[in-house]
Ligand SMILES: Nc1ncnc2c1ncn2[C@@H]1O[C@H](COP(=O)(O)OP(=O)(O)OP(=O)(O)O)[C@@H](O)[C@H]1O
Ligand SMILES: Nc1ncnc2c1ncn2[C@@H]1O[C@H](COP(=O)(O)OP(=O)(O)OP(=O)(O)O)[C@@H](O)[C@H]1O
Ligand SMILES: [Mg+2]
């Protein structure tokens with residue numbers, strides 16, 4: 001795509017400081033996200049995927065406990081170093097998040113319906129009165145929740161893990177963001193609903209040109225929905241490129257190992273192979 | 286006597302909740318989270334539990350560890366009903382049955398460091414253990430799940446999602462239970478770490494005879510680890526059998542829909 005990127009990330013780094021010692025959680029992260037593009041981020045647990053995504057709008061502890069370096073340009077505007085009041089305006093409306101752990105981002109003392117209604121009212125002032133409740137229920141229905149009215153009346157702890165995850169997706173989408181950061185959005189969902197959610201996201205990028213940064217461990221989802229993929233290991237990007245190329249001809253040994261370890265149905269093995277097993281085998285071959 | 290009773294047997298379990306939004310005067314149908322579920326888990330075996338989001342999998346698991354109210358039905362441990370015991374009388378079973386929670390963050394005390402989180406069950410169930418021994422045991426547990434023992438003084442928020450999930454697994458393993466209810470234990474892990482955790486669970490089963498009720502959405506992992514598979518939809522088990530049969534030749538329409546939705550690539 002030749003169009004100007006919506007999001008231009010250069011050399012993004014995150015360092016935590018605790019007990020006088022620095023830990024570099026991620027560094028040198030560089031990518032462009034075009035309007036309507038789905039960029040998948042895969043890689044090791046603890047490799048800095050979530051932290052790099054949270055750094056875009058600095059949803060991280062304040063300095064000096066945490067330092068963010070590099071550059072994040074959103075439609076030409078630099079976000080790194082922007083004061084908190086300005087960043088607060090970017091979150092939700094321009095960059096919305098589906099957090100990895102849905103329980104942490106919902107307020108336990110308000111109903112789901114109340115919280116989604118707040119998001120609707122804040123971002124779509126044209127929706128008023130009884131239409132707010134209708135919009136809330138429609139948004140819960142769109143993410144495949146069987147009883148939208150009951151879910152709206154529920155407190156977070158009264159929903160199942162996957163219902164809560166979908167309620168959070170509904171809330172993020174209610175903000176009609178330009179960029180959606182979806183951090184493991186389908187981990188608590190069965191494959192049928194997972195498919196429905198991914199189709200919904202694909203439609204929104206088509207219809208609204210919403211761009212999606214999709215963090216996931218699920219290669220099936222990467223292969224079926226993303227345009228490009230970025231592979232992270234130990235705080236760094238080790239490989240990036242179009243999904244079809246990376247999946248069929250991975251260049252980095254880490255990527256090759258990861259793809260070799262994907263468990264598949266109908267393939268009865270005594271043990272599941274780990275990266276170490278894969279590396280040992282390829283060294284012997 | 287006939288055959289010995291299985292380690293765990295669940296008979297016609299129902300868990301109903303009051304409908305949210307219903308008031309004192311507005312009588313409403315309850316939410317039938319679990320609506321008549323029966324199955325058993327033999328000692329040293331793994332029963333996989335899959336199904337629709339919201340179908341009652343977590344509630345079933347929570348009822349077994351006494352964290353969800355049993356409306357009716359029986360939960361039998363080696364033939365003895367433990368579903369109706371008082372919390373006090375249940376205490377000996379707290380050590381025998383552990384749970385790995387679906388939401389790792391919500392289940393770890395944010396104010397405790399990892400050493401304190403892993404020590405707590407040891408202090409309750411092995412009061413004679415010395416401080417140094419407890420610390421050594423925690424280090425060993427962290428290593429087993431692929432985390433660094435040096436990080437045991439950190440708090441839950443200083444870890445990634447998948448690292449927190451592994452802390453939850455380490456905590457469940459700490460007291461060497463006989464049954465672990467694993468609720469989505471590997472959903473936040475990359476395929477390699479997932480493989481090593483699944484291998485670890487299988488090794489412990491071989492060595493110590495632990496049984497698992499393994500709730501997961503990844504059908505390939507369920508097929509791999511389970512001896513028997515249950516499929517739930519809307520509060521009931523719609524189909525159960527060997528993993529080869531359930532995932533190879535399912536008969537219930539819901540199971541077929543589920544298999545059809547597995548992403549191909
Ligand atoms: N608040 C914090 N303080 C200190 N270290 C942290 C903090 N948050 C994260 N880390 C560390 O930063 C590293 C990267 O974490 P991050 O959450 O980005 O991993 P991830 O790639 O999202 O992993 P996962 O797939 O397990 O979610 C991890 O090693 C983690 O322990
Ligand atoms: N404390 C509660 N109060 C009221 N309803 C509840 C409560 N806990 C669970 N429910 C309802 O019970 C049903 C089953 O929830 P459960 O968490 O057991 O589902 P699940 O199969 O684990 O789903 P998932 O795969 O999404 O985690 C849901 O409709 C949920 O809203
Ligand atoms: Mg993460």
Ligand SMILES: [Mg+2]
Nearest residue numbers: 160161343387
């Ligand atoms: Mg659940």
